[in-house]
Amino acid sequence: MRLFAAVLPPEDVTAEVAVVVDELGKLPGAEGLRWTGRPGWHFTLAFYGEVDDALVPDLSARLERAAHRTDPFALELRGGGHFGRRALWIGATGDVRTMRLLAERSEAAARKAGVPMEEHRAYRPHLTVARSRGPADFAPYTALLNDFSGRPWTVGELRLVRSNLPRSGVPGERPRYETLARWALGSGD
Secondary structure, eight states: OEEEEEEOOOHHHHHHHHHHHHHHTTSTTGGGSEEOOGGGOOEEEEEEEEOOGGGHHHHHHHHHHHHHTSOOEEEEEEEEEEETTTEEEEEEEESHHHHHHHHHHHHHHHHHHTOOOOOOOOOOOEEEEEEOSSOOOOHHHHHHHTTOBOOOEEEOEEEEEEEEOOOSOOTTOOOEEEEEEEEESOOOO
């Protein structure tokens, strides 16, 4: 299974994102980008890739412990940026320090469960809204996102998510995401 640990924004926050993404979609060149869409909006904490089914129970147990050891935290979407010339994202502000801690714990859970992980990179919280197959100029999009500030919310759970990649070959088909497990944050010793 292709898995990752994630934080999902609540419905009222994704509704705000939908409004700003609609505006971004009106900019010149937007038709050449692949927009992620509401069902795909999440903050990946740790990407695990293909995970052997036999490792999932131990990974789940370790993620549950990581969730219980991490207190709920405040977050809001703000601003935007891009990774190279391939991905456009909306950033986060608030208790980003705790979010980074949860990301580190999610990565450590996988390593301890025997999931092969790539080299550790510093965590940068972001919600990807568009991708480009080739180099893209994201300057007009980030300029519009500079003024974006969403409503604050409290992150209260960690999720283990399965990514089902498109198989039909139909242009524009997106991955489907399925929550396999969720754990409330906090209440740990």
